[in-house]
Amino acid sequence: EAEVAQSPRYKITEKSQAVAFWCDPISGHATLYWYRQILGQGPELLVQFQDESVVDDSQLPKDRFSAERLKGVDSTLKIQPAELGDSAMYLCASSLAANNSPLHFGNGTRLTVT
């Protein structure tokens, strides 16, 4: 079964440093999502792409977070500078369509900011 690939699996960084996460969605999935999950809570959407275009980044802290999906396939999420409160699991998901279609998640990147 096709999977959403994410790397790295774990990342430890010091505050004020830059960090980047990569995601390769399931082939053919036009919609890609980045979610953040704090321990003990459900995932919360950061940004949603339809092909290469951002369709929802209302919850993305744009002063420090950026996301891109230049060719409409894989995507990168960047944080600069990282803060202690950014420690969380960063999950990428993809879906065949933007509505009424299940999201398929990768196994995430666990970020620890020290």
Added chain:
Amino acid sequence: GESVGLHLPTLSVQEGDNSIINCAYSNSASDYFIWYKQESGKGPQFIIDIRSNMDKRQGQRVTVLLNKTVKHLSLQIAATQPGDSAVYFCAEAQGAQKLVFGQGTRLTINP
């Protein structure tokens, strides 16, 4: 419902028993609902979905019930197995709007 904190509701059942996990959702206009299973250190795994024009849908050992009158969703797991131990999340969406996750429930299967 939205995630509200660090303390997950928990449910413990005996292996082989049936389990029911409940979820209250917040948006009466939501028309699509999903249940996810999340094991430790992994991403959420799709279990089953249901659209608002249905009130029941069955999968393999799982059944989702939707009560739109009281905005309630439930997941029934039949004949639970040790591998069913995980955190279960419900999620809702309205049209093409973002999927909103509820507070998870930790299911523990006792041998």
